[in-house]
Amino acid sequence: MGTEQAAAVEISEPLLLHEEAAVDKIRADDQEIERIPEWKDQITIRGLVVSAILGTLFCIITHKLNLTVGIIPSLNVAAGLLGFFFVKSWTGFLSKLGISVQPFTRQENTVIQTCVVACYGLAFSGGFGSYLLSMDEKTYKLIGEDYPGNRAEDVKNPGLLWMMGFIFVVSFLGLFSLVPLRKVMVLEYKLTYPSGTATAMLINSFHTNTGAELARKQVSCLGKYLSISFCWSCFKWFFSGIGDSCGFDNFPPWVDAVQEYRAGDWYPADLGSNDFKGLYGYKVFVAISLILGDGLYNLIKIISVTIKEICTKRQNLPVVKEVTDENSSKLLAEQKKRDEVFLKDRIPFWFAASGYVGLAAISTAAMPMIFPPLKWYLVLCSYILAPALAFCNSYGTGLTDWSLASTYGKIGLFIIASLVGSNGGVLAGLAACGVMMSIVSTAADLMQDFKTGYLTLSSAKSMFVSQLVGTAMGCVIAPLTFWFGGASILDHLIVHTKHHML
Structure with missing residues (x-):
């Protein structure tokens, strides 16, 4: 029968000295291999230039898909790949000229990808293929002047300046709505965010000894199948019929x-x-009920568990001795390192809350100027409910990799339109749909990019700042690309639709 040792163990003392030594050794080795730059150094001028170029390209692609197919695939992986290719080609060219360049790190690559995603995301959530077009005169005539509820007073034709102003006042709020929950979503819930995880794995593979060759092969493969797709589209054009x-x-x-x-x-x-x-x-409505019910359940669960842990603090923690091998110790060290980097540059709760309240106040005052039927108190109620819907969408995106921003937009559309009534309810409902879509879509994109940054050892603060910069780019690039390119696509589709109706 074994003997029991009565030696007291302090909770503050290390339990496994050998394991701690192994973790410290692995951490020291990792620091020698790669020095993680500060969050300010992860955001560079060349990265922002590449982000603007790729953001413009992806906005055009999004407009084309939005106006023709209606389904926008995730372009995160393509943004990470092309960002690496452009910057690596540029730095290689300067190196051959004898010009010293700053090393291209995985963190900078992640910042570029985040900025591009934030930029082209507004081409979808901005409503250029949905609620903004539903307001114009062409849609009014296409539906029919005699259709019940279709009034000429609810027509608002697209304009470059007012569309830019509208996107500016609604697109930034989603970035501040869920920042305090990033630890819960990424670390505690460990949501997958499949596109964000795949992008992180791709970026990590690039920044290795064989990563440049791998990226070159992938860009070559991307160009080959892009050419095949283009040729196939040209071939189908000769045999395209009338209608959709x-x-x-x-x-x-x-x-x-x-x-x-x-x-x-x-x-x-x-x-x-x-x-x-x-x-x-x-x-x-059945789909909305299922999605909203699952999201609200998890939101209430988080709030109740948090309150319970605050009320019942644990006084005596059990001392558990875990036996781990070398491989598990290395994985443990990598996870600890990711957690430390992710939580190092904190975004204060007061900053996120004050930012959301301040932007909501500006938007509440500005929205009735753009859409007179949408009263200020309706906008304020929308911003009160929006964070809960943003959480539901972000949670669902983390599980399924599918952002249902348009579905949550319908909630705002029906509620506000029913409250306003027949006197301007159509225009007010469509504007409220835009408010909801912008908030829930940008919040889900931010959480997905937080997941990418977590896996690539990028600072959460640099992720947040790059999202802000990318959103500012998108507020200008998305309306411009639609104004000069999307209008021609839309006119072509309207002609086909009229032929089909005749």
Whole structure:
């Protein structure tokens, strides 16, 4: 029978001296291999220039997809890849000329990717393919002047200046709404954010001994398939028909069976497939209920657990001795290093709260000037509810890699439109949809980039600042690229739609 030692163990003393020594040794080796720059050094002029170029390119791509397909894929990986390729090519060219250049680190690469994502994200959440176009005169005439609720007073044609002003006053609030929860989302919940994780793994692989060759092969592969896609699009152009039907309008078949069986009972039988008074309304609101219910449950769970831990502080922690091998010790050291870097440059809660309140006050005063039917108290109520919806969207994005900003935008649209009524409710509802979409979309993008920064040992403060810079770029680049390029695409689509209706 073994004997029990009665030696007292202080909780402040290291439990495993050998493990601590191994962790310190690994940490010292990592510091010798790579010095992590300060957060200010991670943001460079060349990185911002490359971000502006790639942001312009991706905004054009997003407008094209938004106006034709309606589904925007994640371009995070492409932003990280092209950012590495451009900066590495530039530094290599200067090195051959004998000019000394600053080393290109994975942190700078991550900042470029974050800035690009923030920039082109506004091409989607800015409503250039959705709620802003729903306000113009072309849409009013396309729906029909005799359509119930379609009033000429609710028409607001696109204008470059007012669109820029609108995006400026609504796009920055989402960045401040969930900053205090970054530790919960990334470290405690350990949400995957698949696109952010994949981008981080790609960036980490680039900044190795064989990373440059790998990036060169990937850019070559990207260019090859881009050329194939372009040639295929040109080929299809010669055989494109009139209209937007793709052959899958009646897929899956059981949906038609339900529609035919309940048509005239649950909803009028003579409605279109996209009419909210028909079956489409059931699809949308059931999806909204499921998504919103799951997100609000986790938000309430976080609040209740936090309050419980504050009220019942643990006094005596159990002393547990864990036996780990060399590999697990190395993984433990890497995780500790990531946690330290992620939590090192803190973003104070008071800064995030004051920033959100200040921007909300500015937006509350400015929005009624742009959209008179949207009263200031409705804007204020939207900003009170928006952080909860932003959390739900960020949580769902972390699990599924799918931002449902447009779905949450519909919540604001229906609520505000019903409150305003027939006298300007359409315009007010569409503007409220833009407010919700901008906040929940930018909040999800920020959390995803926090995940990328966590895995690439980038400072959370540099991630936040690069998001601010990228959002400022997007407020200018997204409207400009739409104004000079997206309008022609839209006119082409309207002509095809009119032919299809005739």
